[in-house]
Amino acid sequence: MQLTRANFGDFIYFLAVARHSSFSRAGVEVGISASALSHAIKGLEARLGVRLLNRTTRSVTLTAAGEELLALISEPVDKIDQAIELLNKFRDEPTGRIRLNVFSDAALLLLAPVLSTFAHRYPDIEVEVSTTNSMVDIVEGGFDAGIRYGATVPEGMIAQSLSPPVRWVVVGTPDYLDRCGMPLHPEDLKQHSCLRFRLGNGRMYNWEFEREGEKLEIPVSGNVVLDETRMMLAMVTQGAGLTYCAEPIVAPLIAEGTLQVVLEDWVSVGPGFHIYYSSYRQVPITLRLLIDLIRELRPLG
Structure with a gap:
């Protein structure tokens, strides 16, 4: 089977399902419905001639062939993501979009003092902030990152400190x-x-x-x-x-x-504010620029 545009897209879908073990959560990440995602994976399996996923009403797991495919393609795709982000550094103006899920205290104390400067410095980067004190699955919600007090960061996330204790x-x-x-x-x-x-x-x-x-x-x-x-x-x-x-x-x-x-x-x-994101995601340059600016301006000292 040749690597066509359609096959490459389906490999991206496969990686999302493998990470989440769920069609619905993976669908949120890649921006299509769970049924469309399932249909795409079935098409990939048909073209490859092997079954990649074990599906039940309660779970989605990888077959032996799925495990082999995951090991072979996850690193190259990650490198492509890194290359795209690297190229963004060479633009005259970085561009992109950041979606954040933020605890209300962090919105008031950490983001409000820096976002106007960020918007002026990076006019082509769009920042969307959802403020809530409820625990939200940032991956399922389609967020790039969350900001909370350090002691309340969900397990399994990579966290970086943004303020003193x-x-x-x-x-x-x-x-x-x-x-x-x-x-x-x-x-x-x-x-x-x-x-x-x-x-x-x-x-x-x-x-x-x-x-x-x-x-x-x-x-x-x-x-x-x-x-x-x-x-x-x-x-x-x-x-x-x-x-x-x-x-x-x-x-x-x-x-x-x-x-x-x-x-x-x-x-x-207690621990200060931390920004956190899923361990498998390549941190986009847009998010890194925001982190760097918060650390530069130090709104909480």
């Missing part, structure tokens, strides 16, 4: 603290109205504290549960209670006296 603080308005008292120990928070936070995986977040090697996780009480930072900021500044958040989010409000940090000797420090 982050301090996590408890804050409230001076008026609230005058009315309800100043907590002196993390356990005191159980007697306060706290704005609770639900993580992207659906789990309620226990506030974490550390002092001189002692670590605590406090399941605080409160009748308001949020999963979005901006609403949390609006409520805490109105005196609705105490909240727990990354210090950079509230630093301007602390500086102007709108909010006050409590339990300062119990401040916890």
